[in-house]
Amino acid sequence: MDTSANYQVKLEVFQGPLDLLLFLIRKKKIDIHDIPIATITREYLEYLEQKQRINLDREAEFLLIAALLIYIKSQMLLPREKPLDEEKDPRQVLVNRLLDYQRIKAASGLLKEKEEEELQKWKRTALPSILKEDEMDSIEVSLFDLAESFFALMKRKEKEGIKTIKGKEFSLEDKMKEILALLEIDEFLDFLDYFNQQESFEEALVAFLSLLELIKSRIVVAIQDTHFKPIKVWLRTQHGKGN
Numbered sequence: 001m002d003t004s005a006n007y008q009v010k011l012e013v014f015q016g017p018l019d020l021l022l023f024l025i026r027k028k029k030i031d032i033h034d035i036p037i038a039t040i041t042r043e044y045l046e047y048l049e050q051k052q053r054i055n056l057d058r059e060a061e062f063l064l065i066a067a068l069l070i071y072i073k074s075q076m077l078l079p080r081e082k083p084l085d086e087e088k089d090p091r092q093v094l095v096n097r098l099l100d101y102q103r104i105k106a107a108s109g110l111l112k113e114k115e116e117e118e119l120q121k122w123k124r125t126a127l128p129s130i131l132k133e134d135e136m137d138s139i140e141v142s143l144f145d146l147a148e149s150f151f152a153l154m155k156r157k158e159k160e161g162i163k164t165i166k167g168k169e170f171s172l173e174d175k176m177k178e179i180l181a182l183l184e185i186d187e188f189l190d191f192l193d194y195f196n197q198q199e200s201f202e203e204a205l206v207a208f209l210s211l212l213e214l215i216k217s218r219i220v221v222a223i224q225d226t227h228f229k230p231i232k233v234w235l236r237t238q239h240g241k242g243n
Contacts, residue, residue: 017065018101020047025098032098035091038077067092097157108147111209141211141222141231146150146191149231150208153195157204170203175210183220183235191222191231 014020025032026041045066047053055061075090131232182189198204211233214220 011054011174013053014047016058017062018098020044020062021065021094021098022102033095035095036070037073037091041066041073044069076112089179104151105142105150107151108144111147111205139224141224143215144145144220146212146215146231147209149191150195150204153192154204157196157201170206172206172210172213175207176214179207179210179214179220179233183233187234189233191233194233 014023021040023037024047025242026028028039028043030036048062048066054227058132071091072094078092179189179194195204195207198207211220211222214221218236220233221236222231224231
C-alpha cells in the first residue's frame with residue numbers, strides 16, 4: 001500500500017522577520033554578535049521565496065529586513081582604511097534589534113507561564129456584550145506590542161528604583177475587577193499611566209496578565225489613534241458609544 005500521498009511534512013511558519021533570522025542563527029550555530037551577513041542574507045532570501053514559510057500578513061516587514069540585510073552586506077564589502085572593529089560595525093543595528101527581540105520573546109514566555117498558573121485560580125464569569133469588528137476605526141494594538149510597551153516601561157521604572165512590597169499578594173481576578181471598575185468610571189484607561197501607578201513589579205505583572213486576559217476574552221480592547229500615540233484601553237461597548 002502506497003502511503004506517500006498521505007505523508008505530509010509540517011513546515012514551520014515564521015510569524016515575523018526576526019523569528020526567521022533567529023532561526024537561521026541557531027541553525028548555523030552563529031554567534032549573534034558576529035553574524036556572517038553574506039551567508040545569512042543568502043539563506044534569508046531563499047526562505048522569502050518559500051511563501052508558505054512566512055506570515056504573508058507581515059510580508060512587508062520581511063522585505064524591509066531583507067533590504068536592511070542587503071544594505072549591511074554592501075557596507076561590509078566597502079573597502080576600509082581601518083579594520084572593521086575600529087569603526088562602527090554596520091551589523092550592530094541588526095544585532096541590537098535581535099537581542100531586544102530575544103528578551104521580549106523570553107519575557108512573553110514567562111508571562112504565558114504565569115498566566116496559565118493564575119488562570120487555575122479563578123473561573124471566568126459571563127462576558128458583557130462586545131463591539132462589532134466593523135464598528136472599530138482605530139488601530140487595535142497587538143498583544144506583542146502591548147508586551148513590548150509594558151517591558152519598556154518596567155525597564156524605565158527599574159532604573160528609578162521600583163518598590164518591592166513583601167507579604168502582599170495580588171490575584172488575577174482582583175486586578176481584572178479593578179481594571180473593569182476603573183473603566184466603568186473613566187470610560188478608558190491610559191495604558192502607561194495605569195502601569196506607572198502600580199507599586200511593585202509583581203503588582204504590575206499581575207495587572208498586565210489581567211489586562212491580557214480581558215483582551216483575549218474580548219471584554220476590553222487596546223487601541224491607538226495612530227502609531228506612537230498613547231495606548232488606551234476601552235470596554236468594547238464603551239468604545240462603540242465613544243465613536
